[in-house]
Amino acid sequence: MQKFRIRLNFLFLLIIGILLLLLGLYFAKMLQTIYIDVLEDRLMKEARIISDDVLYGNLMEKPDALQQRMERFSREIGARITVTDRAGKVTSDTEHDPKTLPNHANRPEIRAALESGAGQSIRYSATLNYDMLYVAVPLKKEQNIEGIVRVSIKITRVQETVRNLWVSLVGVLVLTLVVFGFISTRITKSITQPIEEITHVARGITHKKFKNRIRTNAKGEIGQLAQAINFMALSLEQQMSAIQENEKRLESILNNMFSGMILVSDSRRIVMMNAAAEQLLGYEAKDSLGHIHTEIGKSSGLSQLIDRCLETGEKIREEIHVYYPEEHIIDANLGAYTNEEGEIKGIIVLLHDITAIRRLEKMRSEFVANVSHELKTPITSIKGFTETLLDGALEDPEISRSFLEIINEESDRLNRLITDILDLSKIEQKKMPLKVEEIDLSQLIKETIRIVREEARAKNIAIYLPAEKDITLEGDRDRMQQIVLNLVSNAIHYTPDNGEVTITLREPDEKSVEMVIADTGIGIPAEHLPRIFERFYRVDKARSRESGGTGLGLAIVKHLIESHHGMIHVESEEGRGTTFKIILPKYQTSRFPA
Incomplete structure (x- = not known):
């Protein structure tokens, strides 16, 4: 300008x-x-x-x-x-x-x-x-x-x-030119200054500077043009503000969605991807935007669905497996969006991670199968011995008493199984509120060991208790006793004669307590460690049933510890023993299981 x-x-x-x-x-x-x-x-x-x-x-x-x-x-x-x-x-x-x-x-x-x-x-x-x-x-x-x-x-x-006339005339001409130059400069400035300001504001608008305004007192067409540009800048500022607010809302919605969302253009390039999709596919949006979907995705099934939807425009819903960065089962929903002429301009891909749902369905199926299997064994025994008694063995007092003792044991076993299932169900459904009180953990351990002392003496197993030290925490006494009882009982059951069980307590900091229960038993193979807290999961199934276990003890222990906002960790080496480490908070923030 x-x-x-x-x-x-x-x-x-x-x-x-x-x-x-x-x-x-x-x-x-x-x-x-x-x-x-x-x-x-x-x-x-x-x-x-x-x-x-x-x-x-x-x-x-x-x-x-x-x-x-x-x-x-x-x-x-x-x-x-x-x-x-x-x-x-x-x-x-x-x-x-x-x-x-x-x-x-x-x-x-x-x-x-x-x-x-x-x-x-x-x-x-x-x-x-x-x-x-x-x-x-x-x-x-x-x-x-x-x-x-x-x-x-x-x-x-x-x-x-x-010549003298010319000199005088030239002087007059130069003076006149200077005067007219000054006047023309003022005139051109009065004309161009509003135009310069209009140009400056217009360029600012092209760089998204919508707050700039033209400040001029120019009249006529230039003044009308300045007013029109000011009105346009105000209108664009309001529209851009609304667009930015909508973009922030959309971005917030997309980034807070648990489902993944991908927007693919008609040129098969990714133009949008939210955080959930990044997590599912293992790629960051900044590295994916502008790339063809086949370049960044490692799921050929998803790429095939995208191509099919772009070609046909039909809505597609299918389950696919993704193995990178982790294995996921994804419910993929694809739909095309079109312009006013009905041309396909791209597709929207929604990805729902249903891995947990399918895992739960599988666990439910396995749970039903395990419960059925666990119930079938005592019921079959009870039914078989009852039929034998009815067929004439009832007349023999010794056989009758032996059969009735077996029926009583199987009934007790069946009762324990049902009780454990009901307790586990209540814990998982958070229907067992904690009766929080201050507990002397050392005293609680001593009282619990008395219950299993005779069983330990029968196998000549030495139980080493924690040192005499007042360590207190808030918790449900009965549930805490159940945790200690289950872990110590398991240690005794899976420790050969003349073995040892050691219980130690310590305070790693002012807000937590650490309890360690270690044995010198048969240990747990490394491949079984990730699953030992699953319901009805047994490392040695025959020995577990012989000991009267239900296969739910460790699952109950884990849920009870989590209800106290604690953590449990297991370390084991086959043939050298197992160590359970439990960390519990000293103070409970809620009286209900988390």
């Missing part, structure tokens, strides 16, 4: 300069003409005065007197005076000896004077070697022409005068 102002100012100055130059030339020429005309008129009058003086004094017949008289006149008027007879012979000249001068009959001014009574010309003088202005009048006496009086002046004087 600065260049435009310069160009406009230069254009104004050029026009004004040309006009002033033309006016200057015109006035200079006019002044030169007027000056020469005035000079000619003056010389003409002087020549007539000299002519009358010559005729009055009859000086044509007195050459010496004529020469003296002409020299006097020449000094007074500052001009060259030449007098010739009718034939053109020079009789007197104030600059040269008349005898040395040639005949002047052919001089233009003299011929004109003889013909019309007056003559003038501007020409180069061969005698004086410079331009001269000549004026000639005839010496008429009673209608007879006796000679010619010619008055001449150096044209250089005229040229000097015209």
